Amino acid sequence: MTAPSGASVGAVRDVPTARASIVSLSDVHRDYPIGAELVHALRGVSLEVERGDYVSIVGPSGCGKSTLLNLVGVIDQPTSGTVAIAGKRVDAMTDREATSFRLHNIGFVFQRFYLMPTLSALENVELPMAEAKVSARERNARAAKLLEYVGLGARQHHRPSELSGGEQQRVAIARALANRPALMLADEPTGERDAKTGAEIIALFRQLNADGTTMIVVTHDEDLANAARRKIHMRDGRIVQE
Amino acid sequence: MRATLAQASLIRHRARTILAVLGVAVAAAMLLDMVMLATGMRESFRELLLVRGFDIRLAPKGTLPFDTDATIPHVSAITAVLRGNPDVRDISAVLGGSLHIEADGRDVSAAVLGIDPKVQGDYELVAGRDVASADAIVVNEYLLRELGAKLGDTLTVATGFDAQTRTYAGQKKLVLTGIARFIYGAAEQSSAAVRRETLEAMEGQKRRDRASLFMVKVRQGANPDSVRKWIEGHIPNVTAISIATAIAQVDQRLSYFRQLAFILGAVSLFVGFLLVTTLVTVSVNERAGEIAVMRAIGVSRLHVVEQVIIEGIAISLAGALFGLGLGLITARYLNSILSEFPGLPMAIDFFLFQPRAAWSALGLLVASGIGAGIYPAWRAASLPIAESLRREAIA
């Protein structure tokens, strides 16, 4: 695929002027019970990610990649250790604080996109902006611009079921960018996709990072992992190699 | 956006939504009918008793009006006593009996009331003139049809049939001057009215100066209950019945229907509630992944709950509106069944539409629909996001 043309990502988020740490994890542990057993998903992970960086996390299934991503995404809380995002401690936020923090600072892309099947591509992108109380006019214009950025300018009014897997993932990426997040997280974004679609997504992520978005990607996909500037290996809940 | 999502979710499963709305509509219709039944009888009976403005009825001691053949003696003396109370405005003495009318060789029988046309409160004239003279009679349409007669006809009527001698106490020719609607007459009941003195004269000595019932109107501003007590104190051989007592007595006789209405109304409400709860729970469970993602991208818990509740409200509202129409139709049908209840005035409605009661019932149903959505919505919005996403990915 060719890199998506059209509007620059600068239109949707400010490019940082100084390189500083945006993600900071210190000795993070995360245990959770599965049945009668306590699973130690993370066993003392420390990690720093700078603004504008592009990090991929790889490792075998069950090594704690997704748990790490969930902690960074503030949808889960550590059993111990600290997590700070954009200079703010997020490891002990209340549900309300965490929700608001995610809305304004973090963009999520999931393996299975999870677009709202009953909304059009444009409405799906508008959803986080509506939640952030952006005016209808502004969110409409911005959603259109974002869809154009991911190369779906002509398919704004299509429902997810009318789009291909690659197109749906691009709508999900546009949705993740809706509120100009400081950090974008992706969990297996190319999983279950064919090679061509995978390549399209890799190109789009490169473009996003080049345009200034900080990215953390969890993946099994070698090509996607190699596209990142930093590649972190995990095993048994620990970072084993970078 | 939340309304759009709720609407979209309802449209996504059209068959399911239609079924749920239908289910709530039937529950709403049943609830409305039962509210109409519980409040209707009493209200309808009250309206009926008050239709001609008489506040108190006097019946022979220990009886209800026209419940037995007993009569009250000394009408003129009682009237004089009643006139002694300045709060009494009008007095209508009524003598009841049965009448035999000859029609083409047949003997048609009818209930007859002897009244004073100036103060009577038993019928409304539909056509012709009232019983202005001693030889006039008014009949209801049912009797008119039975007789095959028309206004102006002269009828041969007899009263006081003695079964042993097979003779009548009195016979007379009366001119049919008017057609009336008898307010307290049962369906398919032949009714007629003549002047009280005409009926007394025909019935003979044993019913002279007697009445089956007195109806009393009190002056504006006077308290009917204190007048009733005064009457019972001054006239010992009568039972004075106020509107409230009469309603209480009817309430007791028809308490079965009120209780049935209450039970079925409660069951309907519960069924409506259960239907909305089930639907919303399943709908929410199905969308656990979607809800988790919405929460992950920053949609607040409250907004997720709102969206789910909007679905519940939409189903309940649509069902309630549809149920309103359905309820009115079924109420008419059920009323037509109960109107055949023996001995009840035709004008009594068992199912009476009272806007306030109806809106409160439907409001209650919609409120229960909202309540039905709250728990599943809150449960879904409170699920741990990471855990829901993981479970969804495994599924």
Place this chain on the structure above:
Amino acid sequence: MLLTVLSFALLIQTPQGAPRTIAIDEAFASQAHLKVGDRVTLSARPDTPADSAEVVIVGAIARRGADPSEVARGDYVVRMHLDQLQRIAGYGDRVDRFAIATRPSADVGRTLEQINHVAFGFRAYRSKDIAVETSRTFQVVSRFHRAIGIITIVASSIFLLCIMVLKVEERRRDIAALRLMGISRLSVVRSIVIEAGLVAVLGSVLGIVIGWVVSLVVNWHYQALYRTPLYFSIITPSIVAFAVALSLVLGIGAGLVASARLARTPPLALFGR
């Protein structure tokens, strides 16, 4: 009328002379605190002087018969010797009605005709015809109940169909997996229909138990309220059979409709892919 004396002046008396006996009904006995052997004075009017009132003795306390025409009326019933009642009521040698029992071999219709042919001042009726007339109230009530029953059946059909559709749709992934494993559409539909039938039968058994308990409560309540031994709610084998059959038909129908919809959908679409 002759049996129902409208007003009584009752007074517990000391023994004097040889009073005759009366029978009163249970409700009256409990209300007036009377027991067998108590003496009471009896008159037809409340203002009757004490010396012309009749002294009687409570000889029996009887449970009232099941008469639909008496339901919802609060009257008490006293049974006494005919001549005594005729005397105190000033009724002379008159009665309101005669009851005639015919021999088992008699032709009731012909007997009725013969009586009416010679009747002077009265008319004979078949007891059955009178019973029909007095139970009109109950005919109206049972028509009303039937109508309510029909509405309830419509409501429960919709409810059942709705639940079944939801239940089957909830398992769309299982159904998709079965289809992908090569299980035929017919087998999927059949298994769901069997399940729906079982749920319906279990539900109706539970419903019958609940109905039986409710029926006990209804009878207990209304028998006490109206002071009658009449049964207001009876569960007969035919009602049970009807309830089970109806639930089964509705359950199978609903299961069929719901499963046929999903079985027609391609398995991958059921997975949401």
